[in-house]
Amino acid sequence: xxxxxxxxxxxxxxxxxxxxxxxxxxxxxxxxxxxxxxxxxxxxxxxxxxxxxxxxxxxxxxxxxxxxxxxxxxxxxxxxxxxxxxxxxxxxxxxxxxxxxxxxxxxxxxxxxxxxxxxxxxxxxxxxxxxxxxxxxxxxxxxxxxxxxxxxxxxxxxxxxxxxxxxxxxxxxxxxxxxxxxxxxxxxxxxxxxxxxxxxxxxxxxxxxxxxxxxxxxxxxxxxxxxxxxxxxxxxxxxxxxxxxxxxxxxxxxxxxxxxxxxxxxxxxxxxxxxxxxxxxxxxxxxxxxxxxxxxxxxxxxxxxxxxxxxxxxxxxxxxxxxxxxxxxxxxxxxxxxxxxxxxxxxxxxxxxxxxxxxxxxxxxxxxxxxxxxxxxxxxxxxxxxxxxxxxxxxxxxxxxxxxxxxxxxxxxxxxxxxxxxxxxxxxxxxxxxxxxxxxxxxxxxxxxxxxxxxxxxxxxxxxxxxxxxxxxxxxxxxxxxxxxxxxxxxxxxxxxxxxxxxxxxxxxxxxxxxxxxxxxxxxxxx
Numbered sequence: 001x002x003x004x005x006x007x008x009x010x011x012x013x014x015x016x017x018x019x020x021x022x023x024x025x026x027x028x029x030x031x032x033x034x035x036x037x038x039x040x041x042x043x044x045x046x047x048x049x050x051x052x053x054x055x056x057x058x059x060x061x062x063x064x065x066x067x068x069x070x071x072x073x074x075x076x077x078x079x080x081x082x083x084x085x086x087x088x089x090x091x092x093x094x095x096x097x098x099x100x101x102x103x104x105x106x107x108x109x110x111x112x113x114x115x116x117x118x119x120x121x122x123x124x125x126x127x128x129x130x131x132x133x134x135x136x137x138x139x140x141x142x143x144x145x146x147x148x149x150x151x152x153x154x155x156x157x158x159x160x161x162x163x164x165x166x167x168x169x170x171x172x173x174x175x176x177x178x179x180x181x182x183x184x185x186x187x188x189x190x191x192x193x194x195x196x197x198x199x200x201x202x203x204x205x206x207x208x209x210x211x212x213x214x215x216x217x218x219x220x221x222x223x224x225x226x227x228x229x230x231x232x233x234x235x236x237x238x239x240x241x242x243x244x245x246x247x248x249x250x251x252x253x254x255x256x257x258x259x260x261x262x263x264x265x266x267x268x269x270x271x272x273x274x275x276x277x278x279x280x281x282x283x284x285x286x287x288x289x290x291x292x293x294x295x296x297x298x299x300x301x302x303x304x305x306x307x308x309x310x311x312x313x314x315x316x317x318x319x320x321x322x323x324x325x326x327x328x329x330x331x332x333x334x335x336x337x338x339x340x341x342x343x344x345x346x347x348x349x350x351x352x353x354x355x356x357x358x359x360x361x362x363x364x365x366x367x368x369x370x371x372x373x374x375x376x377x378x379x380x381x382x383x384x385x386x387x388x389x390x391x392x393x394x395x396x397x398x399x400x401x402x403x404x405x406x407x408x409x410x411x412x413x414x415x416x417x418x419x420x421x422x423x424x425x426x427x428x429x430x431x432x433x434x435x436x437x438x439x440x441x442x443x444x445x446x447x448x449x450x451x452x453x454x455x456x457x458x459x460x461x462x463x464x465x466x467x468x469x470x471x472x473x474x475x476x477x478x479x480x481x482x483x484x485x486x487x488x489x490x491x492x493x494x495x496x497x498x499x500x501x502x503x504x505x506x507x508x509x510x511x512x513x514x515x516x517x518x519x520x521x522x523x524x525x526x527x
Contacts, residue, residue, distance in 0.1 A: 001026040001169055001197045002047070002062050004223065008055040009039070009046065015221055016042055022216055022223040026063070026168075029191060029198045031208040033230060034218035036436050036464040040201045043218065044070070044171050047199075062169060069167030071175070074154040077147035082137060082157050085146055086128045089161035093121045124164075131160045134186040135179065136348055152178055152348075163190065172200040176207060177461045180348040181487045182521050187211075189522060203465050205230050205490040230465070296466040297420030299443060299474035301379075304450045308373045310337040312452055312481055313359065318368030320351070320358040327366055328354045332507045334500065336453060340481040343492040345510065345517055346502035352485050353382070355500075355507050356455050359483065379451035381459055386438050389430045395441060396426040402445050419444030435462030443471075453481045460488045489514060 002024040009017045016039035024030055034040050045051045047060055048070060062068060075085050088094045093116070100112045116122070129142055135156045146154055155178045162170065176184045184207060191198055191211040199216070202208055208215070209229035216225045217233060226236050258281055314335040321327040328351040336342075336359075344352045357363040358370075360380040389398065399419075400412050416426045420440045433441070439462050446454075454475070460468050472494040475482055486492050492514055499510035499517065510517065 001028070001066065002199075003059070004047075005057075005059045005061075006055065007046070007053060007058045007060070007223075009042065009053055009058075011042070017223075018221040020218075020221065020223040022225050024197060024199065024214075024216070024225070026197055027195075028214050029194070029212045030200070030214045030216050030225070031212035031230060032199055032201045032216045032218065033208065033233065033465065035466060036434065036462075038218050040218055041173055044173055044199070044201065047171065066168035068169045068171065069162045069165055070171040071155070071158045071162050071173070073158065074151050075146050075157040075161070077149075077154065079145045079147065081143050082132060082146055082149070083125065083128055083142040085157060086132060086161045086164050087124055089165040090119075090124065091165075093119060093124055096121070128160070128164045131164050131190075132157070134183070134190060135160050136183045156183070163194075166194075166196060168196045170194065170196060170198045172198065172202075174201055174203070174461075176202060176204050176487050179487055181345055181489065181492075181518075182347045184487045184489075185518050185521050203460065203463060203468060204488055205465055205468070206488075206493075296470050297440075298470050299440075299447075299467075300418060301447045301454060301474055301478040301480075302450050303479045304377065304452045306375060308338065308376060308452055311335040312338055312376060313370070313372040315359070315365075316369040316371070318358070318370060319366040320354050320363060321366050322354070322363070323366075328505070329502065329507050330367075330505055332368065334507060334509070336481045336483070338452070338479075338481055340483075340498060341475075341496045342482065342498045342500055343484045343486065343496035343514070344500045344502060344507075345514075350502045351505075351507070352502045353457055355502060356380070356457055356483060356485060359453075360455050373452075376453070377449055377451040378453045378455060379446040379449055380455045380457075381439075381442055381446055382457035383461060385442050386435070389438060389441070391431050392429060394427050394429055395421050395433070398430070398441060398445060399426075402448050415444075415448070436464065436467060439463060440467075451480060453483065454478065455483045457485045458487070459484075460486060460491055489518070 004020065004022045007017045007020040009015075032040050032043065042051070046053055047062075048068065049060075053060070075082075078085075080088075096112050096116055100109065100116070103109050103112060129139075132142060133139065137153075137156070137160075141149075146157065149157070159172075159175055159178065162172075175187060179187060184204065188207055188211045191200070198212075200207075200212065209231055212229050214225055214227055215230060215233040216223060217237075226233055228236075315332045318332040319327050319330045320332065321329070332355070344355065346352050354363065357380075358365060360378050361370075362380065395416055396412055399415050400407065403412060403415065413423065413426060417423075421428075421437075425437075430438070430441075439459060443459065459471065463471065468488065468491055472491060475484075475495045482495060484492060484496055496514075499512070499514070501508055501510040501517075512520075
């Protein structure tokens with residue numbers, strides 16, 4: 001389906017690919033993995049021919065006549081309905097349906113309707129509706145104009161459109177960033193049954209384990225493809241590294257033995273020819289290089305210096321929302337204790353973020369009671385906070401403002417290094433940071449307060465897999481309470497031991513684990 005040969009590509013002085021090659025066959029579901037900044041999105045742009053590769057020896061070829069599909073941008077706001085926008089992505093069907101309304105030649109009309117039957121055009125509306133509802137739209141949403149939806153929901157509609165059009169080669173770049181846990185679970189199932197080839201960039205480890213048949217790894221400017229999901233690739237990489245280490249140890253021993261002979265007998269005439277032979281053997285030895293694993297800077301959430309008794313916080317008969325007539329959740333009776341690890345589940349739009357904003361006192365209660373210790377400190381993170389970072393200011397400026405007045409420059413730089421910003425990054429303006437770097441800065445600034453409760457609303461959308469793993473370690477070492485909203489099943493399973501379900505205007509404890517909840521979602525989709 002897709003062949004990449006001898007690919008070289010640079011951005012300025014930085015090389016992303018050096019003579020990289022890979023081949024993807026029809027029907028494969030391929031997970032493209034690699035650290036942030038290695039060039040995954042650039043590779044997709046090269047495949048889509050959005051950018052050109054300058055090398056004359058390089059080539060990226062797709063099967064002749066194959067259709068490629070990807071999500072270019074969110075659906076534009078207009079008076080068209082969500083369903084009509086998705087139906088229009090099947091360009092052939094859309095054109096034939098329009099022509100059928102104006103055609104007058106009987107033979108052409110017959111051709112049109114025969115072709116429509118061949119491409120199963122009459123089931124298109126039900127198929128499009130199935131995709132849209134799998135991604136979280138309701139039946140009532142299908143007839144609403146796109147201008148009534150937020151940008152995030154219009155991006156979901158764009159994903160629905162490319163899935164519905166079923167291209168021969170489907171390219172997806174972090175699709176779960178726009179989905180809740182329910183939508184991500186549905187997408188996994190859909191991709192496993194997808195009849196054509198898929199290349200997906202994702203940092204969602206469980207998705208890469210569940211729905212891909214092969215893993216395309218971008219490391220050290222090279223591409224390598226292997227069967228299986230992400231965990232299978234990790235095992236293979238570890239085995240290759242162990243083999244290289246064993247081979248290099250043997251080579252070092254052979255080199256030492258040969259060198260010892262040369263040193264001992266090189267000056268003796270009777271042994272001169274043998275010593276010279278061993279010198280040549282040493283010269284012919286090619287060093288076995290072991291790729292250096294790239295280190296991920298760990299996250300750290302220092303323990304609060306003052307211990308508080310349970311419960312840290314309690315909601316009694318609480319109602320939350322956004323003011324007069326906008327009540328979203330009611331009759332909430334929940335509490336947080338110091339060692340709680342809670343993941344909040346529920347479809348987008350049910351009120352998960354409203355609930356945690358109310359817990360964090362970012363929203364006032366509309367009714368009921370919220371009790372908390374007087375000295376309780378809550379660390380709150382959400383993607384919206386990226387917009388609160390000060391444009392034009394540097395990383396160092398933000399850290400200096402967060403530390404006590406008069407903090408020494410050396411102290412500010414040490415704190416920045418602990419957050420993952422080396423000396424060459426601390427003077428970088430906020431607008432030049434990547435999404436992952438902004439997340440690191442926000443989490444680091446939050447940790448400086450030494451909170452008793454961490455509330456994290458989708459913290460991983462811009463983090464690569466290794467950084468997500470580092471976040472799991474940090475949360476497990478943290479000695480306060482954690483409340484987590486995430487579509488990343490691996491993160492939730494690695495940190496949470498309790499679920500809260502937000503659904504149908506209520507927020508309650510869920511009696512089960514994430515596997516139980518995932519089965520519940522998928523069973524509901526089948527009904």
